[in-house]
Amino acid sequence: MSNTQEILEVNNVFKVFGDAPDQAMDMLRNGATKEQVLSETGQNVGVFDASFTVKRGEIFVIMGLSGSGKSTLVRLLNRLIEPSSGSIKLKGQNITNLKDKDLLNVRRQDMSMVFQSFALMPHMSVIENAAFGLEISGIDKKTRHQRALTALEQVGLGSYAHSRPDQLSGGMQQRVGLARALANDPTILLMDEAFSALDPLIRYEMQGELIRLQKEQERTIVFISHDLDEAIRIGDRIAIMEGGRIVQIGTPQEIMNNPADDYVASFFKGVDATKTIKVKDIAQKDALTVSSTSSADVALTEASGQFAYLLDDGGRFVGVSPITQGKSSTVASLMSERLSAQYSLNASTSLKESISIVSESPYPVPVLDDKGVYQGTLSKDHILATLANN
Ligand SMILES: Nc1ncnc2c1ncn2[C@@H]1O[C@H](COP(=O)(O)OP(=O)(O)OP(=O)(O)O)[C@@H](O)[C@H]1O
Ligand SMILES: [Mg+2]
CATH class of the missing domain: 3.40.50.300 (P-loop containing nucleotide triphosphate hydrolases)
Structure with a gap:
């Protein structure tokens, strides 16, 4: 929620250094380049029409x-x-004036x-x-x-x-x-x-x-x-x-x-x-997740993967448990058999930094946001496939 909030808004900001910025600004508005402005007016364009937001x-x-x-x-x-012109808004307030x-x-x-x-x-x-x-x-x-x-x-x-x-x-x-x-x-x-x-x-x-x-x-x-x-x-x-x-x-x-x-x-x-790929961008969403707090004992006989990822009410990762194919598992049995939650990755970790962790982990590694909320998993196979595509 707060993550998407734009805190700073920069709109069409120009900065011309020199004693006649107005003349330079007129030229810029009519399509002149920094070099043309400098050679014709001696004014130095520091920033040219910058617009962006920061979240x-x-x-x-x-x-x-x-x-x-x-x-x-x-x-x-x-x-x-x-x-020289343009507006800068901080938390919605224009600070330019x-x-x-x-x-x-x-x-x-x-x-x-x-x-x-x-x-x-x-x-x-x-x-x-x-x-x-x-x-x-x-x-x-x-x-x-x-x-x-x-x-x-x-x-x-x-x-x-x-x-x-x-x-x-x-x-x-x-x-x-x-x-x-x-x-x-x-x-x-x-x-x-x-x-x-x-x-x-x-x-x-x-x-x-x-x-x-x-x-x-x-x-x-x-x-x-x-x-x-x-x-x-x-x-x-x-x-x-x-x-x-x-x-x-x-x-x-x-x-x-x-x-x-x-x-x-x-x-x-x-x-x-x-180094540029973050694990959140490649995490896979298809692993089986189970609510660890569910009171209804869900029997899992036909599980899609070999591991179930246990999450609390807030979607936070609690642990991972192996699923025996063909054998019925319940939330209680998954909880009691869960492996130590030693391996996990923060969502903003780079692929490069994740490789050693994923290669050590016996299960596809859960990818978690800053609050520990489960985002998906990253497996050795998926890393190899990603590398092959790049
Ligand atoms: N006070 C100033 N008076 C005149 N021109 C300036 C002034 N400050 C910066 N400039 C000009 O504005 C342009 C941008 O300079 P700026 O210092 O913003 O660059 P920079 O990207 O930070 O460079 P660096 O990586 O070397 O720090 C340059 O052409 C510079 O000559
Ligand atoms: Mg600088």
């Missing part, structure tokens, strides 16, 4: 080459940069930004750094330290609260930056190349952390990256920018299967398809 709880990644307009676009979202005070509130409460450079205050302790945004908002010391500590614990730095930034590694400093944004408890986190300065292992770890936070807290995140592996790993959807324009928006798999043009295709060239 509550999704990680929306913006990708593109250097200079394609990613940072400009994300700064337009919280009006660190003023749009907000006055200073209301705009400040939006930045404090709704959109926290995490930058590439750690931007920590060297003379302040870790907790003071994490509480800094709250301090600016005038929140009392006790409350802000409580919230900062909670945020530090969320990123695994609770025990470093009283260290100085220079006593932390680069990755840890970036976590403090993330904790500072989280402490604000913003509606949307804006992250501009937030992990780019980190070495690959730490970067990978931080991506995992972000995915976890997003799942646990239903965070909505707009994340800029120029790294495709990163975009595929964390992005529910990706917007690809070229020369100020958004040339394509879609799930990693959609874009990979149907790139809008050669520029987009060149990004995805050589990408391992098993």
Whole structure:
């Protein structure tokens, strides 16, 4: 329900840098390109007619080459940069015409930004750094330290609260930056190349952390990256920018299967398809499911598969039980014979990451959403068939 709610709506947003944006905007409306505008007027088009929506709880990644307009676009979202035209709606409210005070509130409460450079205050302790945004908002010391500590614990730095930034590694400093944004408890986190300065292992770890936070807290995140592996790993959807324009928006798999043009295709060239496919997209729905709480003892003599998947009233996975062909099984007997629920997959796991789990599991692995609700199963055969088709 909340998953489909659109939290941010960007409509026909343009940004022209220069002292005569109106002239440039007229040219753009009449079909001129970024290059024509630049050569004829000297005005630089940062973002060209951007329209998209971001849903509550999704990680929306913006990708593109250097200079394609990613940072400009994300700064337009919280009006660190003023749009030349177009509208931006946050939770249905148009923020493009907000006055200073209301705009400040939006930045404090709704959109926290995490930058590439750690931007920590060297003379302040870790907790003071994490509480800094709250301090600016005038929140009392006790409350802000409580919230900062909670945020530090969320990123695994609770025990470093009283260290100085220079006593932390680069990755840890970036976590403090993330904790500072989280402490604000913003509606949307804006992250501009937030992990780019980190070495690959730490970067990978931080991506995992972000995915976890997003799942646990239903965070909505707009994340800029120029790294495709990163975009595929964390992005529910990706917007690809070229020369100020958004040339394509879609799930990693959609874009990979149907790139809008050669520029987009060149990004995805050589990408391992098993990383872009999520298990929820290939889970099979035909396995036998049984309500574990059913009081009526359903006799299962002619079962379609070899395993029955037991679900509670909310559709959540409880366990899996073998079915002996020809022998009658009841809910009670299935419950008593069920195997340990050791193997399951989160719906947003990539096919690549699922392979080792499915190959170890004695039964087709149940695919579950974030709340544990059963979505289908994934078997070894089905993985092989999927790989063969790609
Ligand atoms: N303050 C500014 N004044 C004039 N032009 C600007 C300004 N900021 C950005 N631009 C221009 O807008 C375009 C997009 O820049 P932007 O910083 O958004 O790119 P980017 O995609 O974030 O690049 P990178 O990957 O290098 O960070 C570029 O042509 C840039 O020169
Ligand atoms: Mg940038």
